[in-house]
Structures are given as C-alpha cells and as structure tokens.
Amino acid sequence: MKIKMTVKKTISLSKEDYDLIKINAQERGKSFSQFLRETALIRIREDDKLTLAEYLRKYIEPIDEEEQAEIDEMRRNGKLDIDPEEWEQIKKEHGI
Numbered sequence: 001m002k003i004k005m006t007v008k009k010t011i012s013l014s015k016e017d018y019d020l021i022k023i024n025a026q027e028r029g030k031s032f033s034q035f036l037r038e039t040a041l042i043r044i045r046e047d048d049k050l051t052l053a054e055y056l057r058k059y060i061e062p063i064d065e066e067e068q069a070e071i072d073e074m075r076r077n078g079k080l081d082i083d084p085e086e087w088e089q090i091k092k093e094h095g096i
Contacts, residue, residue: 052082053089062094 013021025035047055063071074080075087 051086053086053093056090057093 021035022032025032028035030038047058050058071080075082
C-alpha cells in the first residue's frame, strides 16, 4: 500500500475569489481544499491534451518582430524542433 505524503501550502486570494471558491465548493459538497485540488488537477489534465498551438493561443501573448526573427533564425538553423504545419498555424493565428 502506497502512502501519499500531504503538503500544506498557504495561498493568497482576494476576498471575492475566496468567496466564489468557497460557495462553489459548498455547492458540490466538497471542502475548500478538496475543491481547489480537484479543479487544479482537472485544468492540468485538460491543458496536457492541448497541442502546442492551442497552448500558446491560450496562455502566451504574441511576440514582437525582433523575437520572431530570432525564432525564425533558430528554425532555419535546426535549433528549434517544431512541426512545420503547427508552426504555420501559430504564425497565422498571431499575425506573424
């Protein structure tokens, strides 16, 4: 039988966020901690299913032209391993 180690963390939340999480946890019959843990794990699993293009679109701000030029140079020199079709989709979506 494998024993899971428990770690306690202190987090800072605005009063509004705290109240929203607390209400949602109570509505689902969960403790505050259990609700946070479960929703975080769900989000992680969902994000793990995203393609690189989907992940970038969801979380990353568009880059400037100078940074884009550096990335293009890395691709030309074989220092950046990315699927060409996915790369073109990323560029199109970010107006590059």
